[in-house]
Amino acid sequence: MxxxxxxxxxxxxxxIEQMGLGHVPANHLEAFFITAEAMHLDPRLxxxxxxxxxxxxxxxxxxxxxxGIAGYRKAARKIAKAEGETISVSEWLxxxxxxxxxxxxxxxxxxxxxxARVTVVRDGQPFTQTAMWxxxxxxxxxxxxxxxxxxxxxYMLGKxxxxxxxxxxFPEEMGDxxxxxxxxxxxxxxxTRVDQQPERKSNAIAAAKAEIPQAPxxxxxxxxxxxxxxxxMEETSVEELREAYKQVAALPSATYLQAKIAERAGxxxxx
Numbered sequence: 001m002x003x004x005x006x007x008x009x010x011x012x013x014x015x016i017e018q019m020g021l022g023h024v025p026a027n028h029l030e031a032f033f034i035t036a037e038a039m040h041l042d043p044r045l046x047x048x049x050x051x052x053x054x055x056x057x058x059x060x061x062x063x064x065x066x067x068g069i070a071g072y073r074k075a076a077r078k079i080a081k082a083e084g085e086t087i088s089v090s091e092w093l094x095x096x097x098x099x100x101x102x103x104x105x106x107x108x109x110x111x112x113x114x115x116a117r118v119t120v121v122r123d124g125q126p127f128t129q130t131a132m133w134x135x136x137x138x139x140x141x142x143x144x145x146x147x148x149x150x151x152x153x154x155y156m157l158g159k160x161x162x163x164x165x166x167x168x169x170f171p172e173e174m175g176d177x178x179x180x181x182x183x184x185x186x187x188x189x190x191x192t193r194v195d196q197q198p199e200r201k202s203n204a205i206a207a208a209k210a211e212i213p214q215a216p217x218x219x220x221x222x223x224x225x226x227x228x229x230x231x232x233m234e235e236t237s238v239e240e241l242r243e244a245y246k247q248v249a250a251l252p253s254a255t256y257l258q259a260k261i262a263e264r265a266g267x268x269x270x271x
Contacts, residue, residue, distance in 0.1 A: 007026075008026075008033075012033055015044065021051065024053070028051065031176065035049070035065050035173075036049050038172070039071070039075035039078075039177075040078035048068055048071035048075075050065075052065075052066045064177075065178070067178070069163060072167075072174065072179065075170070075173065076166055079170060079173055080123075085123040086124070087123075088121045089165070089166075090118055092118055092161065094117075094157075095113060095116070097114060105153075107151075107152075107154060112133055112145075113133060114133055115130050115157070115161075116160065117131075118161040118164075119165060122170070127169040128165065129161050129164035129165040129168055130161060131157055131161035131164060133157060136181070137153075137156075144247065147232075156181050159181055160179060163181070164182075218256060221252075222252065225251060229260060232244060232257075232264060233260070237268075238268050241268070245262070248261070
């Protein structure tokens with residue numbers, strides 16, 4: 001029987017109130033708490049585990065449980081310790097265009113990897129997963145990868161493969177979760193292209209700052225746009241923000257996003 005909000009314990013109700021999750025259907029909240037408990041993770045630590053609200057194509061809402069790569073590793077260690085098992089994870093391997101697997105990858109020299117492969121060994125049993133670039137890369141409508149997928153492709157694809165391996169090794173505890181890099185449209189914006197000349201800096205951000213003295217009221221953004229904005233506010237490269245400013249122009253909340261990008265760039269330029 002599905003719980004109502006009143007049926008959660010005091011600690012859970014306090015968390016729901018504190019995090020502003022009172023509008024979330026009780027069955028989704030229950031699944032979130034059950035998963036966090038099974039994975040031995042604290043639901044208050046968003047970098048480890050978080051409940052994400054997403055809009056569906058028909059205008060409704062759905063919810064997914066998102067776990068950071070550090071959360072998967074922490075959970076695996078705790079579960080293995082509780083079960084008296086051993087646990088290990090391999091180094092990340094990358095596949096090149098010629099089919100060779102490598103344990104290191106240089107984006108500047110080799111471009112984007114074709115695939116990444118990781119093996120988790122749980123109590124002597126190996127679980128190997130391969131993440132293909134074409135299947136997981138998150139890109140703008142023009143096909144250009146979003147920020148960390150563009151600037152740190154080996155890292156993004158590597159942790160995607162690792163998260164797949166963790167879930168295969170721990171299906172009961174982790175099976176209904178996702179790592180942020182796996183959820184299309186929920187990560188970073190496009191980084192500066194390698195062929196962009198640094199001396200030809202765009203004045204688009206400066207112009208936006210002059211035309212928009214302060215950001216407009218926050219619109220009803222999609223979950224993808226919210227995730228994108230969160231990543232942008234942590235960006236430390238003005239060059240990447242310049243490129244992002246142009247790329248977000250095609251998104252529904254473009255005006256707001258561009259204003260926030262201009263503000264962030266201004267903060268960095270003043271440092």
